[in-house]
Amino acid sequence: MSEGHISDITLLIDDSIREDLGTSVENTCNREPLISVIVPAYNEASNIEKLFKGLKKELEVLQCYEVILVDDGSSDGTADLARRVASRLGLRASIIRLDVNSGKPRALLEGFSRSLGMYVGVIDADLQYDPKDLVAMVRNAIDHGYDAVFGERIDPSRDLVRKLVSLGAKILAKLLIRKAWKARDPTTEIYVIRREKLERCLGAIRPRIKLGLEILVRCRLNRVSWIPVTIRPREGEESKFKFIWIPSYLWQILELTDYFTLRYIVGALAALPISILLWNYIGILAPFVGAAVKWIFIWRDIGLGSTLAVKALATAIKIAEVAAWPVTALIELILIHLLRGTRI
Ligand SMILES: Nc1nc2c(ncn2[C@@H]2O[C@H](COP(=O)(O)OP(=O)(O)OP(=O)(O)O)[C@@H](O)[C@H]2O)c(=O)[nH]1
Ligand SMILES: [Mg+2]
Structure with a gap:
C-alpha cells in the first residue's frame, strides 16, 4: 500500500507489539502479486498445515501471489508454526505477529497495510472456507472488471441459534444501510477487493466487527459481484465467536446507517x-x-x-x-x- 495509507493503519497498532517474522520464500514476483491473501489467525495452530497446503495448491495457479498471516497474540505458537510450515511448503507467506490480541478487524487492517497485490483477499484460518472460492473470486473480478467480489455464504452445518442470529444481522444491515440493501450477504467474511479501491477508502474504514460491511459501505465500489461459497463445519480449534460481538455489531450498524x-x-x-x-x-x-x-x-x-x-x-x-x-x-x-x- 502507499506510504500515506500505511501510516494511517499502522497507527492503530503500537509498533512495540508488532513483530514481523519474515517471509518464507523470496516474496518478490517480477511484477506486483496478483493477489495478497490476508489470513487473520488467533490460536489456529492445529489448522495451519492444512490451511497453507490448501492455499498453496489453489493460489499457485495464479503464479504471483502473497499470503499475509496476522497472528493476533495467540498463545499456541500459531505464528512460529506458520513460519516453519510456510518455508517447508515453499508458500509465499509473510507472518506478522501482534503480541497483544487486538481483534480480527485490526489484524485485517494490519494485513491490508502490508499488502502489495493488485487484489486483496480475506480468508479465515479455520478451514471453513475453500481457497478455491478465493481464486474464483479473483478470476471473476479480473474477467468482468469488478471492483470487489464478495462471497455469499451458504452454511448448512450451523446450529439454529447461530443461523437466526446471522439472519437477523443480515436483515438489520439491509434495512438500515442503503448500500447493503442489495448485498446478498452483508456480513460476509470472505471477499476480494481491488487494492487501488481499498487504498482510497482505508482512512475511512473503522476497525469494526464486520470489516467486509465497512468496505462495502465506505469504499466507492462501482461494480460489485457476489458468488456463493459453502462453509464447511469447523475442524480443530474451537470457535472464537462470542455473543458479546452482537452489541458491537449493532453499534457498527448504527454507525453505518443512512437513517x-x-x-x-x-x-x-x-x-x-x-x-x-x-x-x-x-x-x-x-x-x-x-x-x-x-x-x-x-x-x-x-x-x-x-x-x-x-x-x-x-x-x-x-x-x-x-x-x-x-x-x-x-x-x-x-x-x-x-x-x-x-x-x-
Ligand atoms: N487476528 C485475529 N483473528 C481472529 C480473532 N478472533 C478470531 N480470529 C480469526 O478469525 C477467523 C474467524 O474466527 P471464528 O472463530 O471462526 O469465528 P466465526 O467464523 O465468526 O465463528 P464460527 O462460525 O463459529 O466459526 C479465524 O481465522 C480466527 O482465527 C482475533 O482476535 N484476532
Ligand atoms: Mg469460522
Missing part, C-alpha cells in the same frame, strides 16, 4: 431512561447526561461544531420559553380582565 432520523430517535429514547436511572446518583446532572447520550448519536453526522451550535440554539429557545413565561402570564391576565363579565 439519521432513526439514530436521533434511538438517542432520544435512550436519553430518558438514562436520566431516570442516574437521577438517584447524580441528581440534577442526570438530564444533562441523558441529553449528551442523544447528542453523541448525532455528533458523528454533523460534527462537533455543528452539534454544539444546534444544541446552543435549542437551549436558547428553551431559555426564551422560560423567560417569556411572565410575559405570557401578563397577557393572559389582561385578557381575563378584558373578558370579565362576557360569556361566549
Whole structure:
C-alpha cells in the first residue's frame, strides 16, 4: 500500500507489539502479486498445515501471489508454526505477529497495510472456507472488471441459534444501510477487493466487527459481484465467536446507517431512561447526561461544531420559553380582565 495509507493503519497498532517474522520464500514476483491473501489467525495452530497446503495448491495457479498471516497474540505458537510450515511448503507467506490480541478487524487492517497485490483477499484460518472460492473470486473480478467480489455464504452445518442470529444481522444491515440493501450477504467474511479501491477508502474504514460491511459501505465500489461459497463445519480449534460481538455489531450498524432520523430517535429514547436511572446518583446532572447520550448519536453526522451550535440554539429557545413565561402570564391576565363579565 502507499506510504500515506500505511501510516494511517499502522497507527492503530503500537509498533512495540508488532513483530514481523519474515517471509518464507523470496516474496518478490517480477511484477506486483496478483493477489495478497490476508489470513487473520488467533490460536489456529492445529489448522495451519492444512490451511497453507490448501492455499498453496489453489493460489499457485495464479503464479504471483502473497499470503499475509496476522497472528493476533495467540498463545499456541500459531505464528512460529506458520513460519516453519510456510518455508517447508515453499508458500509465499509473510507472518506478522501482534503480541497483544487486538481483534480480527485490526489484524485485517494490519494485513491490508502490508499488502502489495493488485487484489486483496480475506480468508479465515479455520478451514471453513475453500481457497478455491478465493481464486474464483479473483478470476471473476479480473474477467468482468469488478471492483470487489464478495462471497455469499451458504452454511448448512450451523446450529439454529447461530443461523437466526446471522439472519437477523443480515436483515438489520439491509434495512438500515442503503448500500447493503442489495448485498446478498452483508456480513460476509470472505471477499476480494481491488487494492487501488481499498487504498482510497482505508482512512475511512473503522476497525469494526464486520470489516467486509465497512468496505462495502465506505469504499466507492462501482461494480460489485457476489458468488456463493459453502462453509464447511469447523475442524480443530474451537470457535472464537462470542455473543458479546452482537452489541458491537449493532453499534457498527448504527454507525453505518443512512437513517439519521432513526439514530436521533434511538438517542432520544435512550436519553430518558438514562436520566431516570442516574437521577438517584447524580441528581440534577442526570438530564444533562441523558441529553449528551442523544447528542453523541448525532455528533458523528454533523460534527462537533455543528452539534454544539444546534444544541446552543435549542437551549436558547428553551431559555426564551422560560423567560417569556411572565410575559405570557401578563397577557393572559389582561385578557381575563378584558373578558370579565362576557360569556361566549
Ligand atoms: N487476528 C485475529 N483473528 C481472529 C480473532 N478472533 C478470531 N480470529 C480469526 O478469525 C477467523 C474467524 O474466527 P471464528 O472463530 O471462526 O469465528 P466465526 O467464523 O465468526 O465463528 P464460527 O462460525 O463459529 O466459526 C479465524 O481465522 C480466527 O482465527 C482475533 O482476535 N484476532
Ligand atoms: Mg469460522
